[in-house]
Amino acid sequence: MRANESGRSVTSRVLSILEAFETHGPSLSLSQLAELTGLPVSTAHRLLGELHAWGALARDDQGRYHVGLRLWELSQSAGRRLRDTARPYLQDLFSLTQETSHIAIREGNEALYVDRVYSSKRVPRASRIGGRLPLHATAVGKVLLAYEEPWFREAYLHGDLEARTVRTHVDPAGLADELAQIAEQGYAITLEEARAGACSIAVPVAGRSDQVEASVGLVLLSTQGKTLTRHLSVLRGVASRIEAAIARYPSGYPRQRG
Amino acid sequence: MRANESGRSVTSRVLSILEAFETHGPSLSLSQLAELTGLPVSTAHRLLGELHAWGALARDDQGRYHVGLRLWELSQSAGRRLRDTARPYLQDLFSLTQETSHIAIREGNEALYVDRVYSSKRVPRASRIGGRLPLHATAVGKVLLAYEEPWFREAYLHGDLEARTVRTHVDPAGLADELAQIAEQGYAITLEEARAGACSIAVPVAGRSDQVEASVGLVLLSTQGKTLTRHLSVLRGVASRIEAAIARYPSGYPRQRG
DNA sequence: ACGCTCGCTTCCGTTGAATGGAAACCGTGC
DNA sequence: GCACGGTTTCCATTCAACGGAAGCGAGCGT
16 A cells, blocks of 8 residues: 555445545545545545446446435435334324424434424425424424433533524523423424524334433424414324324334444 | 465455445345455455544444445535436326325346335335335336347347346337337336336426436336326426426536446 | 547556465353 | 353454546537
8 A cells, every 4th residue: 555545445435436426425426435535546436437337336428427316215214114113103294284394303413304204385494304404493493402411512612503594592591591491392493593584393202121222203384483382292202103103113123333 | 365265455355345336235244244355354344444533424333334424425426416416296196196206226237216205194115215126027117128228228138138027027029119119109007016006197308309318207106006197297297397407508518428 | 631639448567465374352142 | 150142342463445546538619
């Protein structure tokens, strides 16, 4: 191995290629990938060839690379149980309210959207399946934060609180009070904090150990910001159904370590 | 390198680990992975450690490995355009018919389900997002096959035609006639051929080059097998909307080479 | 039409990351 | 307490990986 990034494993190089699609995807050229990964072009070319042959990546007519469907298929098993459990109820929630419904879990400092039900009618595009948004800027995220352990919440509030819109709450003391209120009242509301024009209401979904494992919410146009709580009972009803289904998970399914 | 699988690259070893989850997932122990991949246990352990540290795999309290959410997030970009384009219309189709709707593309000899809209009401579970079923055993698959090039169709019909249920059509000559009729009438129907208790109707969705790129369909209980064609007009309407949306894709988006 | 540039592809002598058997460790069952 | 099976760690050996150089092809400007 030459001095160029000596000590770097092949696995780490391959994963750095995949990482480049996270940060700069969805379509990247060979040269871009070499630059983003710090690999010489010939090395990148060789590793990309193997990933492409297997189907982890695809290549278009212009020679640009994308994530391949095989990786999509393979990874459907991740989070599938929660998604499959929640989906019918998100669908019911959508049918009852005709508003975009979604469910998120906490991943690090962000809300990760594991599913979402919406239609061609007005869709304030605040979330996307597989997408992430900062906890403090979303209703589902505020719920997840409100029910987290105090040390985590305090560490989060001491971190860098990004203002996603001009309406995002970023004052730590103000957010702490808000989260305490959310824990008391059992729901969170955001008004154009994640995205201009969109407001949201969310409630917690408890897991098997009675800890809050996810949060389910609705997204509406900001014109309906004053009447969000009218959806509370149906949201809570749906959350209860999801919790009951989670409680019915087969025994012995362990919590993830990683 | 020792004689054990000499000449095998690190990348191919890593990919063989991921492949093990395709075929034997979703939860595998270290020893199982070593066996499935043909790697010595210590080699598997080392490579798994790297995949786990990055988030490609997760490990539970019992030390078993699963596909990690990071891979799921990363791979959402694969097929996203078709999924995001089709979803609102699948949702409309579901709202109008209250039946499970799905969309599939052809991947090799199978129908790959890229999206599906369903609810907690009666759901004949024939398909699953990211799942595959043989082309000849599904309505969407028959549509895709009917509009394929003759050489592909003939090669497919000369292959091994699996009987998924006792009702699956597996006679090559009979299937050839059926596919010709499907191409003429513009829709396909299956009656308990993919799964007992479920029947389905599907129509084609043309891509930009007027070739059939996908197929959209409905799944119903087999008790409604005699009245499937009453859904034809709404199915065709939805297919047209999806085609129009595909036609509006930004210019220069190349077909995949892959 | 031609020359230049840039990105991609292929080649191969050199070398250090990867190898995997052995030993140690750990948890479970008897 | 012991045996067993699975997991984890170590390290001497070696060959898969490296990446610079050269070649190729497409696109662009003159």
